[in-house]
Amino acid sequence: MNPVRKTQWLGRPFPRIEAGLKVAGGIRYLDDMAFGPDLVYAAIVHSTRPHARLVGVNTAPAQALEGVLAVLTGRDVPGRLGHALADRPILAHDRVRYVGEPVAVVAAVSPELAVAAAQRVKVTYEDLPGVFDSEKALRPDAPLLHPQVDEYERRAFVHPRAGTNLAHVCRARRGDMEAGWQAASTVLADTYRGAPIQHASMEPHGAVAQCHPDGTITLWASTQAPFVQQATIAQTLGLDPRRLHVRAAAVGGGFGGKSFVSIEALVVLLALALPGRPVKLVLQRAEEFTTTFVRPALLAHVRMGADRHGKLTALEAHYVWDAGASADALIELAWAAALAGTGPYAIPHVDLTSSVVYTNHTPAAPMRGNGMAEVHWAIEQHMDRMAAALGMDPMSFRLRNLIKGGDPVWDGQVMHATGLEQCLRQVAQAVRWQAAPGKPSSAGRRRGRGLAVMWSPVLRHMAISATAVVRLESSPAAEAIQPVVVEVGSPDTGQGFATLVVQLVSSLLGVPPEWVQLQPIDTARSSFSGPGLGGQLTWSQGNAIVRAVQDLRGRLLSAVAQAWDEPPGALDIVEGVIHSHASHRSLSLRQLVQEGVRLADGSVLRPELRGEGRFEPTAPDEAGDEQALGVVHFSTGAQAVEVEVDLETGTIDVLHIASAFDVGHALNPDLVVAQIKGGAMQALSATLFEQVRRADGIPLNVRLSDYHLATILDLPPTIEAVVVEVPQGDGPFGARGVSDHAGVGLAPAIANAVAQATGVRITAMPITPEHVWRALQT
Amino acid sequence: MRHEITLHVNGHEHRLQVESHHTLLDVLRRQLGLTGTKHGCDCGECGACSIWLNDRLVLSCLVLAAEADGAHVLTVEGLAASGEFAHLQEAFIEHHGMQCGFCTAGFLMAAAALLRENARPDAATIRAALAGNLCRCTGYHGILRAVQTASRMRR
Numbered sequence: 001m002n003p004v005r006k007t008q009w010l011g012r013p014f015p016r017i018e019a020g021l022k023v024a025g026g027i028r029y030l031d032d033m034a035f036g037p038d039l040v041y042a043a044i045v046h047s048t049r050p051h052a053r054l055v056g057v058n059t060a061p062a063q064a065l066e067g068v069l070a071v072l073t074g075r076d077v078p079g080r081l082g083h084a085l086a087d088r089p090i091l092a093h094d095r096v097r098y099v100g101e102p103v104a105v106v107a108a109v110s111p112e113l114a115v116a117a118a119q120r121v122k123v124t125y126e127d128l129p130g131v132f133d134s135e136k137a138l139r140p141d142a143p144l145l146h147p148q149v150d151e152y153e154r155r156a157f158v159h160p161r162a163g164t165n166l167a168h169v170c171r172a173r174r175g176d177m178e179a180g181w182q183a184a185s186t187v188l189a190d191t192y193r194g195a196p197i198q199h200a201s202m203e204p205h206g207a208v209a210q211c212h213p214d215g216t217i218t219l220w221a222s223t224q225a226p227f228v229q230q231a232t233i234a235q236t237l238g239l240d241p242r243r244l245h246v247r248a249a250a251v252g253g254g255f256g257g258k259s260f261v262s263i264e265a266l267v268v269l270l271a272l273a274l275p276g277r278p279v280k281l282v283l284q285r286a287e288e289f290t291t292t293f294v295r296p297a298l299l300a301h302v303r304m305g306a307d308r309h310g311k312l313t314a315l316e317a318h319y320v321w322d323a324g325a326s327a328d329a330l331i332e333l334a335w336a337a338a339l340a341g342t343g344p345y346a347i348p349h350v351d352l353t354s355s356v357v358y359t360n361h362t363p364a365a366p367m368r369g370n371g372m373a374e375v376h377w378a379i380e381q382h383m384d385r386m387a388a389a390l391g392m393d394p395m396s397f398r399l400r401n402l403i404k405g406g407d408p409v410w411d412g413q414v415m416h417a418t419g420l421e422q423c424l425r426q427v428a429q430a431v432r433w434q435a436a437p438g439k440p441s442s443a444g445r446r447r448g449r450g451l452a453v454m455w456s457p458v459l460r461h462m463a464i465s466a467t468a469v470v471r472l473e474s475s476p477a478a479e480a481i482q483p484v485v486v487e488v489g490s491p492d493t494g495q496g497f498a499t500l501v502v503q504l505v506s507s508l509l510g511v512p513p514e515w516v517q518l519q520p521i522d523t524a525r526s527s528f529s530g531p532g533l534g535g536q537l538t539w540s541q542g543n544a545i546v547r548a549v550q551d552l553r554g555r556l557l558s559a560v561a562q563a564w565d566e567p568p569g570a571l572d573i574v575e576g577v578i579h580s581h582a583s584h585r586s587l588s589l590r591q592l593v594q595e596g597v598r599l600a601d602g603s604v605l606r607p608e609l610r611g612e613g614r615f616e617p618t619a620p621d622e623a624g625d626e627q628a629l630g631v632v633h634f635s636t637g638a639q640a641v642e643v644e645v646d647l648e649t650g651t652i653d654v655l656h657i658a659s660a661f662d663v664g665h666a667l668n669p670d671l672v673v674a675q676i677k678g679g680a681m682q683a684l685s686a687t688l689f690e691q692v693r694r695a696d697g698i699p700l701n702v703r704l705s706d707y708h709l710a711t712i713l714d715l716p717p718t719i720e721a722v723v724v725e726v727p728q729g730d731g732p733f734g735a736r737g738v739s740d741h742a743g744v745g746l747a748p749a750i751a752n753a754v755a756q757a758t759g760v761r762i763t764a765m766p767i768t769p770e771h772v773w774r775a776l777q778t
Numbered sequence: 779m780r781h782e783i784t785l786h787v788n789g790h791e792h793r794l795q796v797e798s799h800h801t802l803l804d805v806l807r808r809q810l811g812l813t814g815t816k817h818g819c820d821c822g823e824c825g826a827c828s829i830w831l832n833d834r835l836v837l838s839c840l841v842l843a844a845e846a847d848g849a850h851v852l853t854v855e856g857l858a859a860s861g862e863f864a865h866l867q868e869a870f871i872e873h874h875g876m877q878c879g880f881c882t883a884g885f886l887m888a889a890a891a892l893l894r895e896n897a898r899p900d901a902a903t904i905r906a907a908l909a910g911n912l913c914r915c916t917g918y919h920g921i922l923r924a925v926q927t928a929s930r931m932r933r
């Protein structure tokens with residue numbers, strides 16, 4: 001564990017560093033950047049069919065338009081994109097697999113012209129039978145989307161089944177199921193459904209690429225994962241990755257929808273076709289729904305057993321994920337569901353399977369929580385029903401089974417210390433779990449309370465290793481500050497990561513926060529880092545930063561100690577000045593940077609002004625198994641709600657949300673609370689309103705007026721966040737992330753509250769008034 | 779078809795050539811470089827493009843530039859420069875009324891329009907006034923608190 005150093009800037013409120021710019025309209029997102037008069041605009045020609053053979057793509061009518069500079073089709077681009085499994089053509093090759101799939105892409109001198117030209121491209125299809133349901137997709141007679149899936153390039157931990165629509169299947173087992181069922185006095189099985197939803201970041205996807213005379217290409221993108229973009233695109237196009245420089249613009253929300261390559265390869269292709277000219281593509285809102293990613297629909301089959309004392313004895317679950325036409329972005333999610341698919345419980349006998357299935361839908365990608373919101377939707381409702389079957393209170397039943405530090409998890413892995421129980425007790429207290437339900441506001445309405453616990457794994461795989469560089473730069477004499485430049489590889493997507501970087505560096509190095517300058521990310525310069533899966537940034541990137549600062553600090557102090565002939569331990573840096581406790585000498589960092597430090601013999605010593613840190617997580621259970629992923633640690637939490645349901649209309653008012661998460665150590669408590677509340681509301685929206693609706697593969701609601709997102713009117717009267725801090729052994733200052741999974745327990749908590757209020761159990765998301773009303777009629 | 783129009787934007791007069799189909803949002807962002815006003819949906823469904831047109835709150839993606847000839851426009855840049863709503867901006871910072879910030883300009887314009895009409899709105903009035911603005915990050919709690927705080931600070 002890192003030494004905990006009491007500092008001025010950590011563990012207490014610290015304002016978001018870019019907030020002033022944001023309230024003045026001064027932050028530049030991708031579409032706000034200027035690229036000069038040579039800028040060219042791109043538009044996509046989309047498939048209008050869910051599954052069809054591409055008979056012909058006639059680009060001539062588009063090319064005939066004055067001002068159209070290029071039209072590319074799948075014939076021009078042979079490769080397939082993929083980070084773990086290369087299964088997605090940049091432009092459809094011989095067939096289309098979903099409505100919205102890019103078939104061709106056009107570049108023209110104005111955005112209007114690009115759209116007009118795209119509309120003139122004539123595509124001829126020969127329809128193929130489609131697959132619109134992940135269970136039907138697994139039947140032996142189902143039409144196949146990727147008959148050659150087993151021949152696609154893939155990482156060792158991806159396990160497709162040749163000749164089926166199963167893109168990947170993984171399994172996690174312990175104990176002896178037979179014994180588990182035998183020990184049970186109550187066994188309950190059911191199926192739960194999670195709806196496909198869209199990340200719907202307010203900023204649409206956008207990218208600009210330009211090919212320079214020296215052959216390098218710059219890609220500016222609204223991305224959570226610039227290094228994934230670089231590696232994946234370069235590999236698919238057969239480019240030397242060093243030729244492709246990815247620069248991250250400010251990101252207007254991502255939530256997982258910008259963690260993988262979606263449209264960015266298209267502008268790189270056009271840039272290669274139009275050397276010298278910057279090419280820009282910014283998606284329309286409807287394209288966000290059809291052409292980027294959705295959160296996968298889940299089908300969860302759960303069978304659970306407990307003995308008469310209320311101890312869980314066995315769990316068997318099959319999580320079936322609807323990947324749409326590409327499974328690449330779901331591989332790690334599927335592993336997470338297998339490895340954390342029990343929910344946070346100590347269960348001796350477990351058999352979990354997680355399957356990723358191709359269908360003719362828009363490709364899926366994780367959305368906030370890496371599948372955990374969907375998994376807990378099933379497990380945490382099932383827990384309430386088990387409690388009812390056993391005649392137990394849902395809270396007592398959970399307390400009896402919660403996993404604790406020291407409990408075994410997978411082979412050779414033991415649960416670390418966790419504040420899970422504290423989280424549960426806190427949220428139960430917040431909604432007055434033990435008290436009688438509140439009085440409804442009128443007759444015909446009923447109140448209910450529900451709760452849920454959760455955990456979320458951080459998986460060990462290459463993509464979450466992180467590095468950071470911290471260096472001192474010389475600055476003009478007139479300036480009073482000594483710039484401390486920090487390079488990391490993962491962008492702040494709004495959660496406040498940049499602020500955390502400033503807090504960490506200023507605290508650890510001993511400099512004023514104003515000195516710390518976070519470099520914009522450019523893969524040509526920045527340090528390697530994996531995807532910006534929000535909650536992992538604090539932990540992985542935070543650890544790398546801590547190490548980089550320690551490295552730099554060590555270099556500076558040992559040089560000065562040598563010059564002054566003192567032990568380095570006698571020196572410290574405070575407010576940018578090196579002090580010696582022993583000799584009371586001092587030297588400002590600014591002076592050290594500009595002049596070096598003079599040795600006793602009069603010569604000058606100039607220490608290296610650069611520190612580097614690398615963090616490579618290890619999973620205790622993995623033992624180098626390339627075929628499988630392992631869990632590094634779990635984050636835990638609990639959520640509870642009070643709702644009021646109108647029995648006549650089925651309308652649900654959420655009156656109170658209480659969330660508690662164990663964040664290890666809240667390095668910036670205000671940001672943590674903001675994440676927890678924001679995550680809860682995003683989850684409320686998913687629970688009550690959101691669903692990408694389709695009819696035989698044709699999307700039906702691709703506008704924000706048809707796809708209901710929560711507004712400020714849906715904000716409950718009471719929404720609270722409790723921060724629990726049980727330090728994380730391998731976290732920076734004991735911290736672990738929270739933003740990624742801050743909404744995971746909310747959906748089942750609401751479902752449980754609705755069940756308590758009305759007696760009806762909604763197993764399919766979203767819990768709309770219509771679903772409730774229908775259930776009440778039966 | 780081309781139109782020649784005059785716009786008074788944030789106190790500056792501009793003579794502009796615009797096409798019939800250009801929206802006020804297009805002109806502000808592309809011709810005047812005022813990119814603080816955001817483009818979230820282009821069809822009146824997200825509120826990110828909110829501005830003031832002749833002192834009224836409008837969605838600039840729904841106004842044709844040619845129709846705005848002679849109008850006075852205030853965008854977030856002008857709002858910030860005027861300093862008149864600095865207390866609102868500060869309250870947004872203090873209460874974490876933003877995360878990614880993409881929706882922020884729209885919320886500020888809508889909230890400022892409300893506070894100008896009603897110096898002490900209650901929570902329900904604030905909610906109603908901001909119901910047309912979407913935010914995917916904050917969950918609105920910080921935004922509500924920010925506007926409440928600003929209304930108490932208002933001179």
Ligand code: FES
Pocket residue numbers: 816817818819820821822823824825826827828837838839840
């Ligand atoms: S861009 Fe105008 S309302 Fe969305």
Ligand code: FES
Pocket residue numbers: 202252253494875876877878879880881882912913914915916
């Ligand atoms: S802060 Fe990101 S959409 Fe509101």
